[in-house]
Amino acid sequence: MRDAHVPAGGLDQAGIILVRPKYPENIGASARVACNFGITRLTVVSDEEPDEERMLKMATHKAAHLIRTMRRCRTTAEAAEPYHAIVGTTARQGRRRPEDRTPREAMAEILPLVAAGRIALMFGPESTGLANEDLDLCQYTSTIPTANFASLNLAQAVAIHCYELHTALHPHPFAAVPKSELANSFELEGMYAHIEEALAALTFLHDTNRVYWMRNVRQFLSRVRLKKKEASMIRGICRKFLWYAGKRPAAANVEETSP
Numbered sequence: 001m002r003d004a005h006v007p008a009g010g011l012d013q014a015g016i017i018l019v020r021p022k023y024p025e026n027i028g029a030s031a032r033v034a035c036n037f038g039i040t041r042l043t044v045v046s047d048e049e050p051d052e053e054r055m056l057k058m059a060t061h062k063a064a065h066l067i068r069t070m071r072r073c074r075t076t077a078e079a080a081e082p083y084h085a086i087v088g089t090t091a092r093q094g095r096r097r098p099e100d101r102t103p104r105e106a107m108a109e110i111l112p113l114v115a116a117g118r119i120a121l122m123f124g125p126e127s128t129g130l131a132n133e134d135l136d137l138c139q140y141t142s143t144i145p146t147a148n149f150a151s152l153n154l155a156q157a158v159a160i161h162c163y164e165l166h167t168a169l170h171p172h173p174f175a176a177v178p179k180s181e182l183a184n185s186f187e188l189e190g191m192y193a194h195i196e197e198a199l200a201a202l203t204f205l206h207d208t209n210r211v212y213w214m215r216n217v218r219q220f221l222s223r224v225r226l227k228k229k230e231a232s233m234i235r236g237i238c239r240k241f242l243w244y245a246g247k248r249p250a251a252a253n254v255e256e257t258s259p
Contacts, residue, residue: 010114010169015041016162017079017086017122019134021154024050026126028058028067029155035063037166043071043079043120058155076122080137084117085110088130088138089157091146103161106142107168114169121161126154183231191231191238192218198238201245 016034021027027050031042044050055067073079080086087106101109113119122138124130135141144152144160152160167173183191196214199205205213226234 011038011166012040013118014039014114014165015043015083015118015120016158017043017045017076017120018154019045019076019079019122019130020125021046021050021123022126023154024052024054025058026154027070028055028063029153030123030158031055031059031063031066031070033155033159033162035059035066037162039162039165040066041071041118041120042066042069043073045073045076045079047074076134076137080120080122082118083120085113085140086120086122086138087140087142087161088122088135089124089142089144089161090129090135091143091152100143101141102145103142103164104168106140107161107164110140110165111168121158121165123154123157181228183226183228187228187231188221188226191226191235192221194235194238198241198245201242 016030016039018027018030021030021044027042027044034040034042049072052067056064059067071079087110089103110119122130122134124134130138142161144157146152192214195217196205196210199213199217200210224230
């Protein structure tokens with residue numbers, strides 16, 4: 001039965017395979033990453049059951065279901081069995097290694113298979129990475145390009161690949177999010193009237209310079225392209241200025257405005 005916490009988003013058939021990870025905390029952190037990007041399957045290749053408490057500590061309660069439903073296998077071949085295509089990750093190079101691809105390039109290649117079947121991202125032990133025998137089970141490979149120092153934590157490598165896979169599947173993730181509406185002319189004119197009233201109450205504007213300064217204020221704010229909520233916020237600030245100016249003693253105002 002599918003867990004109620006499993007997110008939808010197109011990657012519910014995708015999985016992460018961790019081959020003989022050394023630290024249970026890295027398994028938990030990888031589960032947390034996978035959950036963030038909608039990947040719902042976690043497989044660990046290990047001869048022994050990893051410490052669940054240490055895994056859950058890093059997974060947090062949001063990804064606890066991935067730890068509790070985690071599949072454990074004794075061999076990489078067994079872990080690979082349910083998947084139709086696997087991306088193996090490697091930092092090592094050599095004549096026997098497949099052609100280098102960045103995570104972005106590898107995810108673009110595997111993307112057409114996401115809807116057709118199960119895909120997996122495979123990661124090797126923290127100290128050695130995947131062996132050639134592990135990579136033989138992978139149809140694609142991926143190498144994270146780094147500078148002179150190439151030493152990423154296992155969960156960091158998982159995060160980079162999960163992000164690239166999710167982005168390949170959802171190239172415009174925020175397209176459906178409604179954008180804040182720009183303020184219309186009616187709202188802007190109301191805001192300018194409030195600004196003018198507040199600046200006059202604070203004695204910044206006088207009859208001799210009112211038109212000049214308000215034109216400058218208009219030109220400045222028109223370049224900002226204010227949104228409705230921003231125009232409303234400015235009007236709220238002006239109302240506070242006017243309230244404060246009205247509460248002050250008249251004598252104080254006279255002293256401040258005297259030349």
